[in-house]
Amino acid sequence: MAAQDPTTSTTTTGRRPFFCGNWKLFGTLAESTTLATEVRNGVATLRDVDVAVAPSFTAIHAVAKRLEDGPVAVAAQDCFWEDKGAFTGEVAPGQLADAGCRYVIVGHSERRQLMGELDAAVNLKARAALRAGLQPIVCVGETLAERDAGETLGRVQAQLDAALAGMAPADVARCLIAYEPVWAIGTGRNATPAQAEEVHRFIRARVAAQFPGEAAALRILYGGSVKPDNIRALMAEDDVDGGLVGGASLTAESFVRIVKEGSRPW
Ligand code: PGA
Numbered sequence: 001m002a003a004q005d006p007t008t009s010t011t012t013t014g015r016r017p018f019f020c021g022n023w024k025l026f027g028t029l030a031e032s033t034t035l036a037t038e039v040r041n042g043v044a045t046l047r048d049v050d051v052a053v054a055p056s057f058t059a060i061h062a063v064a065k066r067l068e069d070g071p072v073a074v075a076a077q078d079c080f081w082e083d084k085g086a087f088t089g090e091v092a093p094g095q096l097a098d099a100g101c102r103y104v105i106v107g108h109s110e111r112r113q114l115m116g117e118l119d120a121a122v123n124l125k126a127r128a129a130l131r132a133g134l135q136p137i138v139c140v141g142e143t144l145a146e147r148d149a150g151e152t153l154g155r156v157q158a159q160l161d162a163a164l165a166g167m168a169p170a171d172v173a174r175c176l177i178a179y180e181p182v183w184a185i186g187t188g189r190n191a192t193p194a195q196a197e198e199v200h201r202f203i204r205a206r207v208a209a210q211f212p213g214e215a216a217a218l219r220i221l222y223g224g225s226v227k228p229d230n231i232r233a234l235m236a237e238d239d240v241d242g243g244l245v246g247g248a249s250l251t252a253e254s255f256v257r258i259v260k261e262g263s264r265p266w
Pocket of ligand 1: 022180184185186187188223224226244245246247248
């Protein structure tokens with residue numbers, strides 16, 4: 001996000017900063033709608049930044065109602081790849097759009113690791129989301145073992161290529177990518193700005209090789225122990241365009257500070 005126009009947080013690249021709070025498996029209806037209200041109020045005066053929150057499925061509709069016509073959009077944390085049918089327990093992207101979602105996170109590492117979600121499933125989910133009019137936030141990222149073995153870029157490339165397979169340029173234009181090193185999620189140990197930038201730049205170059213018209217505008221978020229006191233240094237890197245925030249999005253106070261710190265003009 002470097003090289004900012006001093007009057008706005010949009011860079012010369014035209015990429016608006018984007019911050020999404022990932023609430024994971026937290027929040028009753030009352031807690032979720034209260035948090036949503038506080039986030040909305042906290043970011044109400046900000047310009048040139050996109051903000052979203054991702055509640056649990058059960059709270060999506062109530063939160064979307066609460067945030068209607070305001071600046072904060074709603075994301076889901078996952079979706080299924082079929083539009084309808086006998087798939088007990090699954091939720092279709094069209095149902096999420098109907099409930100008020102604009103975005104859906106796909107391929108989060110917790111789903112890959114704990115639920116055995118494969119690259120091919122992430123691709124099906126992202127494409128189903130696009131069909132339903134949602135914008136997918138596609139997560140990629142290496143484990144600590146992969147980083148230590150020097151396999152970071154190879155792993156990210158494989159996840160990215162698989163996720164975008166079969167997409168048209170117009171589809172890629174509606175995607176966001178989140179680089180979330182698994183070793184940084186929920187650990188308090190964020191990637192350094194240089195570590196993040198190396199992978200973000202790689203992702204943009206990889207997308208450019210396949211979709212030359214879309215890469216410059218693609219927003220690539222960083223996720224993994226984002227906090228109010230580390231977001232600014234991360235956002236100072238050229239290819240870091242925002243954050244996917246877990247733990248620090250569970251109070252409005254810290255999430256709003258992240259949005260402010262990450263989007264205010266340099
Ligand atoms: P964290 O989670 O901010 O708690 O590390 C990020 C994420 O999982 O998206």
